[in-house]
Amino acid sequence: MQLWYGLDPVMAIGAAMLLAITAYAVLGGADFGGGIWDLLATGPRASLQRQAIARAMGPVWEANHVWLIFVLVILFTAFPVAFGALSIALFGLFHAALAGIVLRGAAFVFRANTAADSAGWRTWASVFGAASIITPFLLGTALGAVSSGGIRLAGGATVGSLAAGVSVNPAQAWFSPVSLGIGALTLALMAYLAAVFLTVETEGAVQEDFRVRALGAGVAVALLAAALLPLTANLSPLLWQHLSRPQSAPPMLAGALLAAFSAWAVGTRRYKLARGAAVAEVVIVLWGWAFAQWPYLIYPDVTVYQSAAALPTIKFVLDALPFGFALLIPSLWFLFAVFKGHTRV
Amino acid sequence: MTNLILARTQMAYSLGFHMIFAALGVGMPLLMLLAEGLWLKTRQERYLKLAKTWAKATGVLFAIGAVSGTALSFEMGLLWPRFMAFAGATIGPAFALEGFAFFLEAIFLGLYLYGWERLSPLAHWLCGGVVAIAGAASSALVVASNGWMQNPIGADLLRTNPAAMDVVGVLFRNPAWPIMTVHSTISTYAATGFAVAGIYAWGALRGRTDALRLTALKLALAVGVLAALVMPVTGDASAKAVAVRQPSKLAAMESQFATERRAPLRIGGIPDVANRKVYLSVEIPGGLSWLSFGDRNAEVKGLEAIPRADWPNVPVTHIAFQVMVAAGTVMPVVAFWYFWLLVKRGRESALRPWPLRALLVTAPLGFVALEAGWVVTEVGRQPWMIYQVMRTADAVTPAAGLPWAFAAFLTLYALLGTVLVLLLNRLRHASEGGT
Ligand code: HDD
Ligand code: HEM
Ligand code: HEM
Numbered sequence: 016m017q018l019w020y021g022l023d024p025v026m027a028i029g030a031a032m033l034l035a036i037t038a039y040a041v042l043g044g045a046d047f048g049g050g051i052w053d054l055l056a057t058g059p060r061a062s063l064q065r066q067a068i069a070r071a072m073g074p075v076w077e078a079n080h081v082w083l084i085f086v087l088v089i090l091f092t093a094f095p096v097a098f099g100a101l102s103i104a105l106f107g108l109f110h111a112a113l114a115g116i117v118l119r120g121a122a123f124v125f126r127a128n129t130a131a132d133s134a135g136w137r138t139w140a141s142v143f144g145a146a147s148i149i150t151p152f153l154l155g156t157a158l159g160a161v162s163s164g165g166i167r168l169a170g171g172a173t174v175g176s177l178a179a180g181v182s183v184n185p186a187q188a189w190f191s192p193v194s195l196g197i198g199a200l201t202l203a204l205m206a207y208l209a210a211v212f213l214t215v216e217t218e219g220a221v222q223e224d225f226r227v228r229a230l231g232a233g234v235a236v237a238l239l240a241a242a243l244l245p246l247t248a249n250l251s252p253l254l255w256q257h258l259s260r261p262q263s264a265p266p267m268l269a270g271a272l273l274a275a276f277s278a279w280a281v282g283t284r285r286y287k288l289a290r291g292a293a294v295a296e297v298v299i300v301l302w303g304w305a306f307a308q309w310p311y312l313i314y315p316d317v318t319v320y321q322s323a324a325a326l327p328t329i330k331f332v333l334d335a336l337p338f339g340f341a342l343l344i345p346s347l348w349f350l351f352a353v354f355k356g357h358t359r360v
Numbered sequence: 361m362t363n364l365i366l367a368r369t370q371m372a373y374s375l376g377f378h379m380i381f382a383a384l385g386v387g388m389p390l391l392m393l394l395a396e397g398l399w400l401k402t403r404q405e406r407y408l409k410l411a412k413t414w415a416k417a418t419g420v421l422f423a424i425g426a427v428s429g430t431a432l433s434f435e436m437g438l439l440w441p442r443f444m445a446f447a448g449a450t451i452g453p454a455f456a457l458e459g460f461a462f463f464l465e466a467i468f469l470g471l472y473l474y475g476w477e478r479l480s481p482l483a484h485w486l487c488g489g490v491v492a493i494a495g496a497a498s499s500a501l502v503v504a505s506n507g508w509m510q511n512p513i514g515a516d517l518l519r520t521n522p523a524a525m526d527v528v529g530v531l532f533r534n535p536a537w538p539i540m541t542v543h544s545t546i547s548t549y550a551a552t553g554f555a556v557a558g559i560y561a562w563g564a565l566r567g568r569t570d571a572l573r574l575t576a577l578k579l580a581l582a583v584g585v586l587a588a589l590v591m592p593v594t595g596d597a598s599a600k601a602v603a604v605r606q607p608s609k610l611a612a613m614e615s616q617f618a619t620e621r622r623a624p625l626r627i628g629g630i631p632d633v634a635n636r637k638v639y640l641s642v643e644i645p646g647g648l649s650w651l652s653f654g655d656r657n658a659e660v661k662g663l664e665a666i667p668r669a670d671w672p673n674v675p676v677t678h679i680a681f682q683v684m685v686a687a688g689t690v691m692p693v694v695a696f697w698y699f700w701l702l703v704k705r706g707r708e709s710a711l712r713p714w715p716l717r718a719l720l721v722t723a724p725l726g727f728v729a730l731e732a733g734w735v736v737t738e739v740g741r742q743p744w745m746i747y748q749v750m751r752t753a754d755a756v757t758p759a760a761g762l763p764w765a766f767a768a769f770l771t772l773y774a775l776l777g778t779v780l781v782l783l784l785n786r787l788r789h790a791s792e793g794g795t
Contacts, residue, residue: 073470073473073474074470074471074473074474074475075470077422077423077426077466077469077470078463078466078467078470080426080430080466081459081462081463081466083430084429084430084433084459084462085459085463087430087433087434088433088452088455088456088459089456091433091436091437091444091448091452091455092448092449092452092453092455092456093449093452095444095445095446095447095448095449095452096445098437098441098444098445098448099437099441099442099444099445099448100441100445101437102434102437102438102441102444102757103441103757103758103759106438106757106759106761106762106765107759107761107764107765109434109438110434110438110761110764110765110768110769113430113431113434113435114768114769114772116427116430116431117427117428117430117431117772117776118772119427120423120424120426120427121423121424121427121776121779123423124419124420124423124424125420125779125780125783128416128420128783128786128787129783174442174445174446177441177442177445178442178758179758181758324448324449324452324522325449325522325523325525326523327522327523327524327525327526327527328449328450328452328453328522328525328527331453331456331527331528332452332453332456335453335456335457335460339457339459339460339463342460342464343460343463343464343467346463346464346467346468347467349467349471350467350470350471353471353475353478353479354470354474354475354478
């Protein structure tokens with residue numbers, strides 16, 4: 016195989032895609048979590064909580080959303096056959112997620128431009144909250160579905176086999192307890208991230224509100240993760256086989272420790288520390304899933320290598336990344352420095 | 361209904377919807393930038409107010425553009441999985457580069473919209489500049505993918521030896537790209553300029569004729585007319601390129617059924633495909649030959665030279681083309697007349713009802729032309745999805761749920777469109793007070 020600066024180009028582009036998924040999960044995920052807490056805002060400070068969320072999301076959510084587009088573009092550029100197969104297999108799920116994505120974004124800006132607490136405002140607030148719950152849940156189940164073995168390509172990973180060869184067993188793919196569990200875990204993680212991020216960006220009583228919410232979401236994450244493990248053992252042979260390998264023990268242990276550490280930091284009001292640990296926790300969970308999934312994109316018929324585009328395309332995208340990020344990273348830094356440096360309620 | 365018809369309709373609807381916001385997403389930042397620039401220069405409060413109101417509207421429009429664009433990226437696969445599996449590796453690089461442009465656009469728009477108090481005036485203005493440039497760049501880049509579908513050089517290599525593809529070459533050294541990209545990117549400024557000018561003309565008809573609004577009208581119309589002037593020139597170049605590369609599209613645009621020398625230019629008219637005739641058109645002898653090839657006696661290939669199964673929908677392509685050209689002719693004429701009134705006859709006569717009503721008529725024409733132009737390009741390419749390489753019918757999804765998805769998107773976008781119009785209307789009122 017031809018190498019790209021000494022690296023396996025397919026693996027490199029796969030890693031780039033994983034990094035984009037990670038960025039989306041952390042940054043876009045926190046925005047979804049913000050929507051969840053917006054819907055669940057209660058108590059005497061409900062409107063202050065909502066204001067804090069809107070202020071935190073307003074300037075950055077569109078930039079955070081572009082990570083999803085990156086994931087998608089890398090997927091269809093570098094792994095076109097996998098993209099085609101997923102588009103057929105997850106037709107309903109993707110459409111539903113899309114409706115969620117469209118409604119979430121639209122409702123957020125519509126609400127921001129409607130008089131507070133009017134009837135229209137309340138409608139858009141509910142749509143925003145509901146879409147913030149449904150979308151990450153569905154995207155989470157999609158991750159579960161590609162590992163489930165419920166999506167099959169009769170003719171293998173070729174363009175030709177897409178016409179009639181894609182079959183789905185919905186009960187195994189996305190209605191399976193594992194996929195639903197991964198969806199729920201995604202939701203809980205996003206809620207946790209958002210609450211922790213918001214503790215950093217608020218003060219006083221509102222900060223306490225988000226602290227309590229973070230602890231609640233942390234408990235949900237722990238319970239869901241504990242429930243998922245035995246389910247995986249029974250229902251998802253691929254994931255279990257990888258997760259039960261001895262070399263998987265250290266990262267899993269690290270994940271559990273990080274979760275506990277982050278919850279401890281929230282409990283003791285070390286918010287910046289908690290934020291770092293929460294991010295690390297999401298990274299570990301996601302990368303753990305990715306390593307368990309490797310080398311499959313869609314288990315068991317499509318691997319990363321089988322569905323990879325020809326080298327010139329992959330190399331082009333890889334070559335473009337450093338130039339693109341040379342522009343993006345300073346810009347992103349500037350954006351977050353301007354708005355996240357001193358957001359205060 | 362078959363999946364093919366549903367998928368084509370859903371694609372057209374989604375693209376047509378996205379295009380409105382995409383065009384405004386390219387055009388509005390330029391207007392904001394001009395207004396804020398004038399404020400920086402003159403320090404007259406009204407320019408700042410203008411920039412702020414436009415920025416508010418842009419914030420909402422951009423969000424709808426972004427989510428509808430995201431929907432499109434999914435839909436390319438959801439509706440046409442075999443197309444994406446086959447061609448994703450070829451058109452993908454255009455989208456990858458576009459992705460960087462989007463990213464910059466979204467980052468700096470966030471800074472622009474929320475940074476009025478946090479950035480120095482100059483830094484703020486420069487952020488707006490990045491938004492405007494990145495928007496235009498994203499438009500230019502994405503069109504490369506469409507250009508390849510019109511002129512798919514290297515498509516045979518994709519089948520036989522994809523490792524030998526020249527990825528950059530087929531997209532960006534593709535002769536279809538520069539001309540399409542120039543024509544379509546500039547069209548976004550024409551569409552935005554006339555639409556915004558029309559909104560202020562409407563206000564003026566209702567008595568809102570203060571200096572702020574007149575400035576807004578002039579600024580928008582000036583941008584619109586400069587862009588609209590370029591459209592016939594780049595449009596003519598587009599037509600010449602189509603004549604060479606896509607004779608079936610040219611024949612459909614012009615309802616040219618026979619292959620002939622001294623082919624006439626038909627203006628207007630209703631094509632009768634069964635009898636291969638055109639009714640009610642005005643014909644300029646030799647006009648088409650001359651416009652297409654620069655020679656009144658040149659031979660133009662007619663639809664008869666093309667197998668019947670490979671014809672695009674002739675009435676739709678023809679009428680859409682007539683609409684684009686008609687709009688492209690009326691827009692600059694009206695705008696020039698208006699500026700002439702303003703300069704020669706003064707403000708009073710330019711604010712009389714008739715001139716304002718004329719601007720009301722041209723207000724939607726830019727968008728009409730833009731949508732019609734895309735209909736020419738896309739419907740005229742049929743039955744090919746990738747011209748002469750892959751048929752649309754061979755790319756469509758086999759998924760069973762398409763009617764549901766279709767109905768849902770129809771409803772969703774109709775709802776969003778309605779709410780948005782109501783909302784923008786209120787935004788305008790909100791900025792009413794003062795000046
Ligand atoms: C404000 C919008 C607007 C206006 C006033 C015009 N156009 Fe246009 N035209 C477009 C907006 C547009 C477009 C929507 O942007 C298209 C679709 C694809 C493209 O590249 O640009 C287009 C496509 C397009 C094509 C097809 C290109 C292809 O399929 O590759 C031709 C031949 C023309 N135009 C010709 C004209 C002529 C002769 C005009 C004379 C006035 C004109 N256009 C005005
Ligand atoms: C000629 C056609 C097109 C033009 C000129 C265009 C232009 C734009 C522009 C300027 C934006 C920024 C958002 C806005 O301003 O509202 C945008 C957003 C977007 N477009 Fe399009 N677009 C076109 C077609 C497409 C197509 C065919 C796709 C996908 C298949 C697509 C995908 C997207 C995506 C994913 C976004 C969201 C980016 C973000 O979040 O900032 N666009 N488009
Ligand atoms: C980069 C830009 C674009 C890309 C990659 C693109 C791609 C496609 C694809 C994949 C289809 C479906 C297959 C087919 O019918 O051949 C399609 C059809 C269509 N597109 Fe585009 N498109 C682009 C821009 C646009 C824009 C901006 C519009 C309209 C405003 C548009 C209007 C249509 C219409 C009307 C059809 C349906 C044609 C028919 O089925 O008769 N396209 N386009």
